[in-house]
Every structure is written in C-alpha cells, then in structure tokens.
Amino acid sequence: MRDNPISPTVDFTKDGAQHGHLRLPYSRNDSAWGSIPIPLSVIRNGNGPVALFTGAIHGDEYEGPLALTHLAQSLRPEQIAGTVIIIPFLNYPAFLAGTRVSPLDQVNMNRAFPGAPDGSPTQKIADYVQRSLLPMADLVLDFHSGGKTLDFLPFAASHVLDTAEHQARCRAARDAFNAPFSMEMREIDALGMYDEAAEALGKTFVTTELGGQGSATPGTVAIARKGARNLLIHSGIMDGQMEMAPSRTLTQPDDACFHFSPESGLIEFTRTLGDVVRQGDTLAQIWPTGHTGRAPLAIAAQRDGVLTARHHPGLVQAGDCIAVLAVETLT
Numbered sequence: 001m002r003d004n005p006i007s008p009t010v011d012f013t014k015d016g017a018q019h020g021h022l023r024l025p026y027s028r029n030d031s032a033w034g035s036i037p038i039p040l041s042v043i044r045n046g047n048g049p050v051a052l053f054t055g056a057i058h059g060d061e062y063e064g065p066l067a068l069t070h071l072a073q074s075l076r077p078e079q080i081a082g083t084v085i086i087i088p089f090l091n092y093p094a095f096l097a098g099t100r101v102s103p104l105d106q107v108n109m110n111r112a113f114p115g116a117p118d119g120s121p122t123q124k125i126a127d128y129v130q131r132s133l134l135p136m137a138d139l140v141l142d143f144h145s146g147g148k149t150l151d152f153l154p155f156a157a158s159h160v161l162d163t164a165e166h167q168a169r170c171r172a173a174r175d176a177f178n179a180p181f182s183m184e185m186r187e188i189d190a191l192g193m194y195d196e197a198a199e200a201l202g203k204t205f206v207t208t209e210l211g212g213q214g215s216a217t218p219g220t221v222a223i224a225r226k227g228a229r230n231l232l233i234h235s236g237i238m239d240g241q242m243e244m245a246p247s248r249t250l251t252q253p254d255d256a257c258f259h260f261s262p263e264s265g266l267i268e269f270t271r272t273l274g275d276v277v278r279q280g281d282t283l284a285q286i287w288p289t290g291h292t293g294r295a296p297l298a299i300a301a302q303r304d305g306v307l308t309a310r311h312h313p314g315l316v317q318a319g320d321c322i323a324v325l326a327v328e329t330l331t
Helices: 063-074 092-097 121-136 164-177 194-200 218-234
Strands: 016-025 035-045 050-054 082-087 139-142 150-152 155-159 181-185 204-209 248-251 258-260 265-269 282-287 297-300 305-311 321-329
Touching (some): 016 121, 050 063, 050 218, 063 218, 082 121, 121 194, 139 194, 139 218, 164 204, 194 204, 204 218, 282 321
Parallel strands (some): 050 139, 139 204, 181 248
Antiparallel strands (some): 016 035, 248 321, 258 321
16 A cells, blocks of 8 residues: 655654644645645653544534644643644644535545545545554544534444443543533444544544534533543543543434434424433424425424434425434433
C-alpha cells in the first residue's frame, strides 16, 4: 500500500506541548502546490497511555471542537503521564464550510474508513487516522452531536462488541464520561465508520451525541469539557477526582427504534425529547405542503421507549430519519 501523503508538523514522541498541523497536500486551481493544514495538539509527558480525542468529523457539529480547543489551550504536560493527541476539526474542510460532508469531495468522513492514501481528500485523512493515529492510541474519544438536521438528548455511547472484555472496557469509559444519558448505541449504517475502525483494533472507544440543531449550548459544551477531563482521569493519564452526576442508561435493542418519514412535508412533533412513549403513540404529524385542506400523516411509535433524537428543522423529505427511541434500563 502507498504511503499516506499527510505529514505532521509535530513529533508524537517528544515531551512537552506542541501545537501544529497535519499537512495534507491539495493541488487546486488557485494553489498548484497547496495544502490543507489540519490543526492538532500533542501534549506528552513521558511514557504512558495515549488518548486520541477528535471532533468535527462532521463539520456542522460544535460541542467537540469547543471542548477540544479549550483542552488543547489549557492542558499542561506536567498535569499528565502519557500522551494526549487533540484534533478538534478532523474534517477541517467540512468544518470551515459548516457542512456535514466535505465540500471538496462530498464524502462523509464517518463512512470513509479505512480510507485510501491515493483517494479523495477525505479518504486520505481517514487513511492517515487508520494507519498512523489509531495504532498509537489506547483510548479514543470522538465527539458528535446532531449537526444541522438532528437534535439529541445529550449522551455518551458505546456499542455491543464481539468480546465481553472489550465491551466492558468501552462501557466503563462511556460511564466515566458521565453524560446525562449513557447509551448502548445501535447504528443505522456502520459500514466505514470511525467507530468500527477503532473498535476493530481493540481500542477503548467512546462517542457522543450532544444536542444539535447546528449549534451548541452552554450546557452541552460543559458536558463535553467535563467528559473529556473525566476520561483522562479514568484512563490514568491525569490525576484527580472525576466529576460525576447521575446518568440514565439507555439501550437500542432493535431497528424499531428508528422512524423514517414516508412522505415529504412540514413536520409537527407531538412529543418532546426525553418523553416516554408507548407503541402506537403519535410521535409527529407530517403536513402536506402542496395542498391545503388535507389531514396530516401521523407517525406512530413502533415500540415503547424514550424519545432520544428528532429531526431538525421543520421540513422533511421522504426517507429522512425523523425520530429515534431508546429503552431505559435500570443499573
């Protein structure tokens, strides 16, 4: 396989705080020998565990970038034992454009793994993460939120995995993050995801969904910052006391948790995030926009559960995911 063209301006083996870039060559009309500089920080103090913290794999999700730029600015080498690699804007072109996918190639980075060293810009970044960054890491935290088209209850998530030991390790890290909700998450489409790339290498992996609607709130940013610090303490990289609060545990046992719109139209939600619903309850109504005088289409809950995600904004297209349920479990 070809070498990846991305080169770091930092030394991952050097002690201290380094703030630099991953330089991705990108020849274009206005810069024949141009490049894309992806900001990163490496904070290192001797041998020890390695944490890889990433945000903005989708460019319209902001809690991760806000938490990680703060961490990169404030974390000092003397506070840790080991290494913290921080990339606040992993999909940098998408982040600058405020879009879910990269404007350079229209590729969703979270469906691009393992990537390709000779592929499009997004595929090259994914390949570098896959072959250069993930092998270094013991702990991986990848921040997500709903972006411009979804809104979530704030949760940290792990997945059902092949071995009990690996699943327990990821679940313990998820619980240490200590979001208001802790999810055992089911994916609609896991092919090519960063999650699976990290988990296939046996890494302790935690992801999040923290709000959405294409913005961030003081509350969701505080959750993200606290969670990142908690994970550094949980992993042994940082000393200190984790800040813990009650967290409700959720799971997604089957595909009936996901609800898709059969028609385009104007959506009126009849339930609020966090509401407990029963099978058959109306979650939303889709009003036709091409005619007046017609009744809306009711979207019924396919199972009992807690409303954990909803579509945003008010217009939907046929096939859009409009509501997601989860089941609360007692721990």
